[in-house]
Amino acid sequence: MKLLIARVSGTLVIAALLPSGALAQPTRTAQLEGQRAERARSAPPAPKTFLDKIVLLVEDKWPQPKALAPEGTFYPRVGTVTVESGLAFGGGYRRSFANDTLRADAYGQLATRGYGVGRASLSLPRLAAHTLELQGVARYRRFPQEDYYGLGPLAQRSHRTNYLIEETDVSMQLAWRPRPWLLIASQIAWLQPRVAGGTDGDVASIETRFTEATAPGLTIPTTFFEQGALALVDYRDSPSHSHSGGRYAVYVSHYDDRHDRGFDFARVTAHVEQYVPVFDAKRVVAFRFAVNHAGAANGSRVPFYYTPTFGGGDSMRSLDDLRFRDASSWILTLEYRWEAITGVDLAVYHDRGGMAPRFESLSLADADDCVGLAVRLTTGRVIFARAEVSFLGREGVRGLIGFSAPLKLERFLR
Amino acid sequence: MNRGRSFLIGVCAGVIAWMAEAAGDGPRFFPDDPIAVDPERQDAAGAKPRYSSGASDILATLTRRGTRHSPHALNVNTLDEVPDSSWYSNRPGATAVVPIEAVVWGRLHSGPAYGVWTILSGESDSARPRLTARDANGTIYTIKFDSTSHPELATGAEAISARLFHVLGYHTPENHLIWLHRNDLVIGRGAPVRDGDDRRRLMTPTDLDILLSKAARRRDGRYRAIAVRRPDGVDLGPFRFAGVRADDPNDIFPHEHRRELRGLRVFCAWLNHDDTRPMATQDVLIEDGNRRLVRHYLTGFDSMLGSGSVFTARPRAGDETAWVTRPVLLTALTLGFYVRPWIRPTDPGLPSVGRYEAAFFAPAMWQPPYRSPAFDRVRPDDEFWAARRVMAVNDAAIHAVVAAARYTDPLAETYLRDTLAARRDAIGRVWLNTVLPLADCRLAPTATLTCTNIAVEMDVAESAGDYRIQWYSFDNATDSRAKVGGESVSLVPVFTAPRGLMESSEFVMAEIRGRHPDHRGWAHPLRVYFRRTADGWRSVGLTRWSPGDN
Numbered sequence: 030m031k032l033l034i035a036r037v038s039g040t041l042v043i044a045a046l047l048p049s050g051a052l053a054q055p056t057r058t059a060q061l062e063g064q065r066a067e068r069a070r071s072a073p074p075a076p077k078t079f080l081d082k083i084v085l086l087v088e089d090k091w092p093q094p095k096a097l098a099p100e101g102t103f104y105p106r107v108g109t110v111t112v113e114s115g116l117a118f119g120g121g122y123r124r125s126f127a128n129d130t131l132r133a134d135a136y137g138q139l140a141t142r143g144y145g146v147g148r149a150s151l152s153l154p155r156l157a158a159h160t161l162e163l164q165g166v167a168r169y170r171r172f173p174q175e176d177y178y179g180l181g182p183l184a185q186r187s188h189r190t191n192y193l194i195e196e197t198d199v200s201m202q203l204a205w206r207p208r209p210w211l212l213i214a215s216q217i218a219w220l221q222p223r224v225a226g227g228t229d230g231d232v233a234s235i236e237t238r239f240t241e242a243t244a245p246g247l248t249i250p251t252t253f254f255e256q257g258a259l260a261l262v263d264y265r266d267s268p269s270h271s272h273s274g275g276r277y278a279v280y281v282s283h284y285d286d287r288h289d290r291g292f293d294f295a296r297v298t299a300h301v302e303q304y305v306p307v308f309d310a311k312r313v314v315a316f317r318f319a320v321n322h323a324g325a326a327n328g329s330r331v332p333f334y335y336t337p338t339f340g341g342g343d344s345m346r347s348l349d350d351l352r353f354r355d356a357s358s359w360i361l362t363l364e365y366r367w368e369a370i371t372g373v374d375l376a377v378y379h380d381r382g383g384m385a386p387r388f389e390s391l392s393l394a395d396a397d398d399c400v401g402l403a404v405r406l407t408t409g410r411v412i413f414a415r416a417e418v419s420f421l422g423r424e425g426v427r428g429l430i431g432f433s434a435p436l437k438l439e440r441f442l443r
Numbered sequence: 444m445n446r447g448r449s450f451l452i453g454v455c456a457g458v459i460a461w462m463a464e465a466a467g468d469g470p471r472f473f474p475d476d477p478i479a480v481d482p483e484r485q486d487a488a489g490a491k492p493r494y495s496s497g498a499s500d501i502l503a504t505l506t507r508r509g510t511r512h513s514p515h516a517l518n519v520n521t522l523d524e525v526p527d528s529s530w531y532s533n534r535p536g537a538t539a540v541v542p543i544e545a546v547v548w549g550r551l552h553s554g555p556a557y558g559v560w561t562i563l564s565g566e567s568d569s570a571r572p573r574l575t576a577r578d579a580n581g582t583i584y585t586i587k588f589d590s591t592s593h594p595e596l597a598t599g600a601e602a603i604s605a606r607l608f609h610v611l612g613y614h615t616p617e618n619h620l621i622w623l624h625r626n627d628l629v630i631g632r633g634a635p636v637r638d639g640d641d642r643r644r645l646m647t648p649t650d651l652d653i654l655l656s657k658a659a660r661r662r663d664g665r666y667r668a669i670a671v672r673r674p675d676g677v678d679l680g681p682f683r684f685a686g687v688r689a690d691d692p693n694d695i696f697p698h699e700h701r702r703e704l705r706g707l708r709v710f711c712a713w714l715n716h717d718d719t720r721p722m723a724t725q726d727v728l729i730e731d732g733n734r735r736l737v738r739h740y741l742t743g744f745d746s747m748l749g750s751g752s753v754f755t756a757r758p759r760a761g762d763e764t765a766w767v768t769r770p771v772l773l774t775a776l777t778l779g780f781y782v783r784p785w786i787r788p789t790d791p792g793l794p795s796v797g798r799y800e801a802a803f804f805a806p807a808m809w810q811p812p813y814r815s816p817a818f819d820r821v822r823p824d825d826e827f828w829a830a831r832r833v834m835a836v837n838d839a840a841i842h843a844v845v846a847a848a849r850y851t852d853p854l855a856e857t858y859l860r861d862t863l864a865a866r867r868d869a870i871g872r873v874w875l876n877t878v879l880p881l882a883d884c885r886l887a888p889t890a891t892l893t894c895t896n897i898a899v900e901m902d903v904a905e906s907a908g909d910y911r912i913q914w915y916s917f918d919n920a921t922d923s924r925a926k927v928g929g930e931s932v933s934l935v936p937v938f939t940a941p942r943g944l945m946e947s948s949e950f951v952m953a954e955i956r957g958r959h960p961d962h963r964g965w966a967h968p969l970r971v972y973f974r975r976t977a978d979g980w981r982s983v984g985l986t987r988w989s990p991g992d993n
Contacts, residue, residue, distance in 0.1 A: 055470075055473055056473045056474055056475045057473040057475050057476050057478050057520075057521075058473075058475055058478060058482045060473070061478075061481065061482050061695075062482050062484060064695050065482075065483070065484070065485045065692055065693055065695055066485065066692075068485070068692045068693075068695055069485045069486075069692035085689075125642070125644070128644055128645045128647070129638070129642060129644045155649070158649050158652070159649055159653060308782075311779065312779045365778065367774065367778060367779025368774075368779070369771055369774050369775040369779075370771045370774075371812065375775055375778075375779075377778070
């Protein structure tokens, strides 16, 4: 009996020393409350993996969007300057005034292969109830390794050279968008191009193989005054990854040689693009037809660096970029795309096109052809990467990797 | 043995008892089991808002997979039910017939005040125009319009889906359909707008005109919109479907093991909720007496049923995850001419309904495009729990919910009512039969155990087959059992306990197995536990065995 009393008294001593309620009849509620109290006392559970840490960092530290955008913002620019320019890095600064009635924007970008571009603009983007925009632009670009094979469809691949073009232009544009799908614009621009030998040591420089006769404008610098007008109808469902709708553009411009050195010319571009969904928009037939023509007045010539080009990822895909140049060119594309899985499209395509020294010499029969296969990565609304292989072209099999949608339309407004 | 040594033994016994209790090695059933409310009494004042965007959503979805195993849901009570909590609330009619008033926000607010709305912010570039505005009483709402191409589609889907998720037990922001004139909207001082260049600046009347130009307008000049009441409290950003929230001490159950988040998959299948990203959720810090509590909301109901928000739901919606090998290869190799079966269902041709159908709906095949760790852990017992709640939404409740969407086209209302009911029944046929569908078991003093076969009661299974039962006496303190008598068979879920068992035991346990020629899931055992009380035998425990359980 005494032993029992001793055991009980020992237990009671412990009961007295422990937190109150520790030996009370337990309940589920008390158990859960205890777990939560312990959780409140202890440090929060640490992320287990590096990726978890990154996610937590993004969630916890990323600034919440501010109520209003700051009037002035620095921003980075990473990408490319033009085709085969190499990766380009740069940055810019934009600032808005008077509740975004007036905008200023300036940026610069340098690419690994020495390409560079700088642009500054001042715009009134919201005139006439947001339908009218007036913009002034000053731009500089330096492309030091542009390919040139000579003019005409017979330019030899072995005649490949490279040249440098620097261009400074100042332009004024007025763009009217009365409907979301309709744009009518005009622009005037003052352009000062400069051409010199290319910097790509692996390819001959242009002056070693071509002369003023075979590369008009190579040795005669001049300045241009451009007047252009654009009409654009664009009702594609998603501009960077279209499944339905179309885009039709006509751009007409005249280049006036301000030094009267024989380079007055006019340029016309017509572009028709149509997308037809098959069954449920996971299958699309895409059609594109484009004609480019640059015609000089009597006694004048078109500088080689402004002549229409033929070949490349947005033209005849079996040919290298800038492979051919001539006064006139056309390209027809028929493409069938289908979605294999979300985020991946496959495509087969047929490109057909040609070029000629005169517009009336263009022939649908005498043309280059190629067929190809493509894999494209998409976000649903945007094609952000593509790999394409073209076959049966006159220069054999050619593959390309790009980071934008195919069938890109030339940018007319500067 | 001397007294000192005995005292020491007593001390050790006390410590061991306390440690055992602290470690949770208590009895299987506590006196307050089954709990109806999960006690979340810690102050969550330290909870901080966190950033969310589409990119962070994808990152979190890819990286936060939760634990790999799939145990029984951790937050259920001993009757395998979900207690009320900051996540879930058992509404009236959770497992029986849903009263109609529950689907029209019953006891909640009466809706926006009549009068002028003061705009606090807007998004003129959003494909689906939306505003944040204050009504005449000062209550803040998000006002969402339909796109011009699909009048009534998104607002109808949101009106219906939010009400149904509310009925099913989730916290959802209250919404109300409203009809507005342009003159009913006044731009508040300093109201920002996000414009076409993704810039936030002060809103102008032109911005409002642009925004409204993208909204469907009725012939009488008014805009139909849905006003979603902003939950009271501080917006903390979305919750995740895995892990716990580090700054909420009440959040102790990993989300992937919460019953209501696993079972959400069933509700999403019913309502074709294909946008189950964290972005469609919201944590809100609320005042609850003298402490703060994180309440967890489901939001973003405009991409449900046949709505893809701006357009009709894509054929993929709800029928396939992003990667499924065989269909992908077939599609790739046949130039896309291989048509997946789920593409075949056609649009019913009702613009305000979109693409929502029941003829091809296969509940078990339904997949959200975004993988959720909670959905990946779902078990048959979770699905049974959810399916039972879906089946509780009877035709009258569905009619009331669809009527709340105020469709102009009576055909739209009829079609949706029929389709919701048909999909509900399809869910019942599948997920009420993957386990033994007995519930509501009662042990009478006369030693008669009566259970309800939910599948038979809901008319989604024939009452064919039989039931086998084995009785046990149960020792709650040691969680051990002793077989009493042999196995008996019954054609109906009514059983009689062996003589003497009820007189000699404080706890009684029965293990029941079913047998049905069409439903193999009935063979998985169900254990029910009863405790002797002054009023008779009280049901305190229920465990459903699922395939793969030991």
